[in-house]
Amino acid sequence: MRRILVLLVIIAVAAAVLAALWIFRGRQISSFIDRYWTVEIRFAPIQSIAYEGSGTGGILTCDSVSFSLNDVTPGLSLSLGSTKDNQLALASSGKVFPFGPLKSASEDTGERLVTAPPPGDHALVATRHSVLSWPTRFDMNLMTGQSPSWKRHIYYEIVWKKSSGANLQMLWRYEQFFYPGNGWAGGFMTREGSTGLIRVEIKE
Numbered sequence: 001m002r003r004i005l006v007l008l009v010i011i012a013v014a015a016a017v018l019a020a021l022w023i024f025r026g027r028q029i030s031s032f033i034d035r036y037w038t039v040e041i042r043f044a045p046i047q048s049i050a051y052e053g054s055g056t057g058g059i060l061t062c063d064s065v066s067f068s069l070n071d072v073t074p075g076l077s078l079s080l081g082s083t084k085d086n087q088l089a090l091a092s093s094g095k096v097f098p099f100g101p102l103k104s105a106s107e108d109t110g111e112r113l114v115t116a117p118p119p120g121d122h123a124l125v126a127t128r129h130s131v132l133s134w135p136t137r138f139d140m141n142l143m144t145g146q147s148p149s150w151k152r153h154i155y156y157e158i159v160w161k162k163s164s165g166a167n168l169q170m171l172w173r174y175e176q177f178f179y180p181g182n183g184w185a186g187g188f189m190t191r192e193g194s195t196g197l198i199r200v201e202i203k204e
Contacts, residue, residue, distance in 0.1 A: 027164075048115070071196025149178055
């Protein structure tokens with residue numbers, strides 16, 4: 001009997017510790033799991049891609065979805081613009097990835113460069129979210145009075161494979177809020193220091 005009681009106490013303590021970790025360190029635990037496992041919810045072929053900006057920062061739009069290039073993880077540098085052979089291209093870590101021949105030049109509000117995947121290229125945007133959500137028991141929204149009860153990370157990834165063999169991967173991470181009665185909100189919530197463009201990889 002004593003052994004059963006001791007075992008029950010150990011189980012209760014372990015459950016309490018796990019619950020505390022989930023509440024106070026849920027974001028970190030979820031981020032760690034995301035390195036190895038996420039849930040894919042959508043992928044869509046890219047029909048057109050446009051860049052609006054001055055070369056660094058700005059907005060990259062794939063069809064109707066816009067991605068910010070202003071919030072970039074520290075140490076990650078990139079630039080976009082037109083090449084000598086009139087292609088929209090991205091440069092990062094000394095490597096250049098051409099998206100395709102430009103279709104338009106400038107507008108009154110600033111430069112807008114537009115192209116589409118050339119024949120033979122495979123380009124898509126994949127959307128995934130965390131396996132594990134975390135509770136937000138202590139979040140307060142003083143402006144609306146409504147706070148999310150859960151959060152999770154949502155990931156948007158551009159995967160572009162050229163017929164030449166060159167590959168590009170761009171990964172954005174944001175937070176997604178869950179509101180009781182309304183479900184999961186849009187997936188572009190930011191958190192300073194942990195969201196935005198977190199990875200760019202070019203393989204030539």
